[in-house]
Amino acid sequence: MKFRPFINVFFLVIFFQSCVQRDIEKKKVVYINSYHKGHPSSDEIMESVIENFPADSFRITSYLMDTKLNPSETFIENRAAQIYDSIKAAQPDILIVSDDNAVKYLVQPYLKDLAMPVVFCGVNWSDQEYNLPASKVTGMLEVLPLADLLLTLRPYYPSMKRLLVLTENTTTSRKERQLLDTLFNRVGVDATNVLVDNFDQWKSEFKDANDLYDIIYIPTNGGIKGWEHDEAVSFVSQNIKVPLVTCEDFMMPYALFGLTKVAKEQGIWAARTAKKILNGANPEDFQVISNQQSVVWLNTSLADKIHFLPDSILMSKARIVSE
Numbered sequence: 537m538k539f540r541p542f543i544n545v546f547f548l549v550i551f552f553q554s555c556v557q558r559d560i561e562k563k564k565v566v567y568i569n570s571y572h573k574g575h576p577s578s579d580e581i582m583e584s585v586i587e588n589f590p591a592d593s594f595r596i597t598s599y600l601m602d603t604k605l606n607p608s609e610t611f612i613e614n615r616a617a618q619i620y621d622s623i624k625a626a627q628p629d630i631l632i633v634s635d636d637n638a639v640k641y642l643v644q645p646y647l648k649d650l651a652m653p654v655v656f657c658g659v660n661w662s663d664q665e666y667n668l669p670a671s672k673v674t675g676m677l678e679v680l681p682l683a684d685l686l687l688t689l690r691p692y693y694p695s696m697k698r699l700l701v702l703t704e705n706t707t708t709s710r711k712e713r714q715l716l717d718t719l720f721n722r723v724g725v726d727a728t729n730v731l732v733d734n735f736d737q738w739k740s741e742f743k744d745a746n747d748l749y750d751i752i753y754i755p756t757n758g759g760i761k762g763w764e765h766d767e768a769v770s771f772v773s774q775n776i777k778v779p780l781v782t783c784e785d786f787m788m789p790y791a792l793f794g795l796t797k798v799a800k801e802q803g804i805w806a807a808r809t810a811k812k813i814l815n816g817a818n819p820e821d822f823q824v825i826s827n828q829q830s831v832v833w834l835n836t837s838l839a840d841k842i843h844f845l846p847d848s849i850l851m852s853k854a855r856i857v858s859e
Contacts, residue, residue, distance in 0.1 A: 563814045564628040565589055565596040568619060568642065570635035570658070572602045575758045576786035577799040581634045581658060584803030588811070597626060603637040604759040607706050616641040623650070630810050634658040634802065636708050639666055647672065653819045655810045657802035660708055661715045663824060674819040676805045678797065679826040680783035682716070682753070685795035686723045689779060692844065693750065696779075698726055700749040702741055704759035705731035712755070725751070735762040739771055746777040754782050754791060765789070776841050785833065788857045792844060794833035801829045833857060 567585050571578040582598065589596045599619045603612050620642060623631065631650065633643055635658040643654055644666045656663070656675030663677060690696060699720060703709045713729045720727040728749070732738045738760055745752050757763050772780065772790045782791040809822055834846060834854040846854070 562593060562595045563630070564626060565594050565810065565814075566623055566626060566628040566631050567596060567598040568601065568631070568633045568638045569598065570601045570633070570637040571604045571758065572600055575604060577784060577797070578634060578658070580799035581803040581806075584800040585632055585634075585807045588804065588807030597622075597628070601637055601641075603641075604704070604706060607759060612637060612641050612707075616645070620646050628652055630655065630814055632656075632806050632810050634806070636660055636711060639663070639668075640707065643668070643673070653813050655806050655813070655819070657806040660712055665711075670820040670824075672819055674809065674822040675824050676802055676809075677824060677826045678802060680755075680797055681795045681830045682783055683719050683723050684830070685781055685783060685793070686725065686751075688795065688850070689751070689781070689793065690723075692846070693779065696725065696750045698749045698751075699728070700741075700745045700752045701727055701729045701755065702738065702745060702752055703729075703731060703755045704757065705733050706759040709755065709759075733761060735760055735764060735768070738763075739768075742772070743775050746775055749778060751778055752780045754780060754787055756784055756787060757790075773837065773841060776838055779842065779844065780838065785831065788833045788835055791833075792835050792838040792842065794831075794835075796831050796833060797827060798829035798831060801827050831855060 567582065569578050569582050573579060586596060586598065599622065601612065601615050601619065603615070606612070630652050631654045633639060633654065633656050639656050639659055643650070643656065647654070647668070654673045656673065658678050659675060660678050663675065701713070701716070709731050713731070716727065730741050732741060738757075742752070769789050776792070780790065780792045782788065782794045783796050785794065785796040788794050788796070812822075813819060832850070832853040832855065834851070835857040837858055839846070
């Protein structure tokens with residue numbers, strides 16, 4: 537019996553060493569979100585990335601760049617440099633980033649100094665401008681189902697020609713402005729882009745647009761300063777005269793019709809691909825692909841306002857918003 541304390545200590549030491557060994561063996565993952573907590577689609581991506589890396593097997597660290605609320609070039613470059621210093625200190629096994637600013641301001645300029653592979657998601661429409669080497673980087677592009685949305689509405693509005701893109705004044709919106717002309721030409725509309733900084737500008741442009749355009753596309757409001765949800769819902773209801781459409785589900789309280797992306801698809805794909813790379817695959821084993829999932833939405837309150845009457849097939853597919 538007198539040996540029992542020594543036996544207990546022995547097993548405690550073995551248990552402690554085992555725990556330390558397991559912690560050492562955990563793969564280190566760094567995830568960078570271009571935006572801030574509270575932006576719906578990037579929140580969904582972040583949640584789906586993190587929940588795919590359980591704490592008992594991985595050490596995951598996440599950073600927010602906060603570039604929608606702070607869109608100045610100086611802020612973004614300084615924030616990217618700060619995060620890069622943290623990455624250097626942490627030396628993770630893989631880096632996951634979401635949305636364009638993380639790629640443009642962190643991955644692209646620092647890639648030659650990053651020792652780990654990179655998986656991106658949420659990069660809008662194309663990654664060609666970043667010239668990322670397939671040997672080190674792969675990802676999922678975010679291609680919004682905008683063409684399909686407009687083609688779905690065409691039978692209801694056959695004379696639809698003049699389209700306004702009314703959105704935030706951010707890096708992503710400026711990039712989309714250059715990329716979407718071909719898409720709009722393909723579906724037979726002439727597009728005008730208006731990028732606004734604040735809610736008052738948005739309301740002014742929206743009110744005028746209902747007399748000048750056949751359709752209004754509202755991509756997002758995340759970078760529009762002073763946005764007020766209840767006021768926006770009321771203002772749109774009072775002033776809507778033409779179809780207001782979106783490809784983001786969180787914009788449906790203000791839109792008549794939506795064909796929206798599924799943000800979680802991006803995060804799930806990025807996490808699963810990163811795990812495969814951590815298990816021995818190479819980034820070049822995975823082609824850069826585009827998202828595939830979408831959801832149909834209808835705001836019945838706004839549909840009543842402009843007498844939009846979708847057929848039974850479209851109604852059967854749609855998720856209903858009645859705000």
